[in-house]
Amino acid sequence: MTAHPAIHHHPSDATLAAYAAGSATEGTALLVACHLTYCPACRNAVATFESAGGSLLETMPPDPLTVGALDSVLTRLGDSTPEAPTAAPAQATPPPPPPFSAPAETERAALLLPSPLKAALPMTGTADSGLPWRTLAPGIKQIPVLPRTGAGGNARLFKVAPHKSLPKHGHSGREYTLVLRGSFSDAVGCFTVGDVAEVEESTVHNPVVEETECICLIVTEGPLRYRGMIGRLLQPLTGL
Amino acid sequence: MTAASTVLEGLPPGTPDFGGLITSIARSGDKGAFAHLFRHFAPRIKAYLRRQGADEATAEEVAQEALLQVWRKAALYDPARAGASTWIFTIARNLRIDLLRKERRPEVDPQDPLLVADPHPGADAALEAGQRDSKVADALRCLPPDQADVVRLSFFEDLSHSEIAERLSIPLGTVKSRLRLAFSKVRGEVGDLL
Numbered sequence A: 001m002t003a004h005p006a007i008h009h010h011p012s013d014a015t016l017a018a019y020a021a022g023s024a025t026e027g028t029a030l031l032v033a034c035h036l037t038y039c040p041a042c043r044n045a046v047a048t049f050e051s052a053g054g055s056l057l058e059t060m061p062p063d064p065l066t067v068g069a070l071d072s073v074l075t076r077l078g079d080s081t082p083e084a085p086t087a088a089p090a091q092a093t094p095p096p097p098p099p100f101s102a103p104a105e106t107e108r109a110a111l112l113l114p115s116p117l118k119a120a121l122p123m124t125g126t127a128d129s130g131l132p133w134r135t136l137a138p139g140i141k142q143i144p145v146l147p148r149t150g151a152g153g154n155a156r157l158f159k160v161a162p163h164k165s166l167p168k169h170g171h172s173g174r175e176y177t178l179v180l181r182g183s184f185s186d187a188v189g190c191f192t193v194g195d196v197a198e199v200e201e202s203t204v205h206n207p208v209v210e211e212t213e214c215i216c217l218i219v220t221e222g223p224l225r226y227r228g229m230i231g232r233l234l235q236p237l238t239g240l
Numbered sequence B: 001m002t003a004a005s006t007v008l009e010g011l012p013p014g015t016p017d018f019g020g021l022i023t024s025i026a027r028s029g030d031k032g033a034f035a036h037l038f039r040h041f042a043p044r045i046k047a048y049l050r051r052q053g054a055d056e057a058t059a060e061e062v063a064q065e066a067l068l069q070v071w072r073k074a075a076l077y078d079p080a081r082a083g084a085s086t087w088i089f090t091i092a093r094n095l096r097i098d099l100l101r102k103e104r105r106p107e108v109d110p111q112d113p114l115l116v117a118d119p120h121p122g123a124d125a126a127l128e129a130g131q132r133d134s135k136v137a138d139a140l141r142c143l144p145p146d147q148a149d150v151v152r153l154s155f156f157e158d159l160s161h162s163e164i165a166e167r168l169s170i171p172l173g174t175v176k177s178r179l180r181l182a183f184s185k186v187r188g189e190v191g192d193l194l
Helices: A013-021 A026-038 A040-058 A069-077 A106-111 A115-120 A228-238 B018-028 B031-051 B056-072 B084-100 B125-141 B145-156 B161-168 B172-190
Strands: A134-137 A140-146 A154-160 A169-171 A175-181 A196-199 A214-220 A224-226
Touching: A013 A026, A013 A040, A013 B145, A013 B172, A026 A040, A026 A115, A026 A140, A026 A154, A026 A175, A026 A214, A040 B031, A040 B084, A040 B125, A040 B145, A040 B172, A069 B031, A069 B056, A115 A140, B018 B031, B018 B056, B018 B084, B031 B056, B031 B084, B056 B084, B125 B172, B145 B161, B145 B172, B161 B172
Parallel strands: none
Antiparallel strands: A134 A140, A140 A154, A154 A214, A169 A224, A175 A196, A175 A214
């Protein structure tokens, strides 16, 4: 457990509720889970929205099951007993599958990434190699984290040099940026570790990195549309 | 057996404490308690899955699987973390993500060295979880119908905001503001607004 400077920028209630409801896209859910690692306030909000899910479920109009369903389930239970509690702390939800990341890779460990992100990063091969950064433009490197979701969005890790802007682009669908190291500023304010910038489709924004290298997770819910010449040159290369 | 009767009886008014039923399953493999839970929740989980687009057979199969998981994991149920229907909802939700969407749900790792602890843990977590549930239930009951409708649609029908706007024939901005107000009220009732 770590102490941490306060987080000032959070996902919207709609995003947290979607995560609680299980209707967030895969990339958004990943970003929210990472933010929640840093943010007890949002964990409480998610618990509140899960409670809403429970309340709505409890009072929902039922859809009758086929005759004999209960009997057949009781038969399946047979003589089985509920599993004994394990030594691990009890969880309200079934535990997630174990992460498939290789243990103790140098850069992975040094970056201190939240567990859900570690689980989603591609394997890099030897224990000595760092993460597989690919240069997108001078001072800007990326790693695709999730393939495109069904809706055409994606999740990528960016490493951006001090004082650089992220490429100017418009995007379809919502876009989320979670800071994992360093900080950036945009029209809204300054974003540091654990902060989330959530931007609607119609907004074109210009995040500029501060004094130290910034590593952030960026999730879009629709395909990116790059603007400007650099965008047009890069688009076929980045396969967007 | 009556012809064409597919209705399972619902619970009478004055429904027993669902958390108590789960605990009874955990302690003594109480099948009577399980039957009560099944009769209440299986048809509602089925309805939930149908609204998410599952066909009849799949919805029924997954609803049964959800209750089987309730049985198997009854000893893991922790009233300090969530009320019974919340816990059951999360089981149904996770099955839906796993089996219908075929995705994994990313979750906070309680053992993560980066995890920032809650600076104000409650003195009585079980009391707080119970209070949270009843405050949330009250807040939902008191929502104006137009806000309650958009909450239900976004929660249980997996519609995007644009799709909700189309379904209700209202502007997108209206959907967003109704959701914002509704969520704000629910969080406000629980007292956890930032």
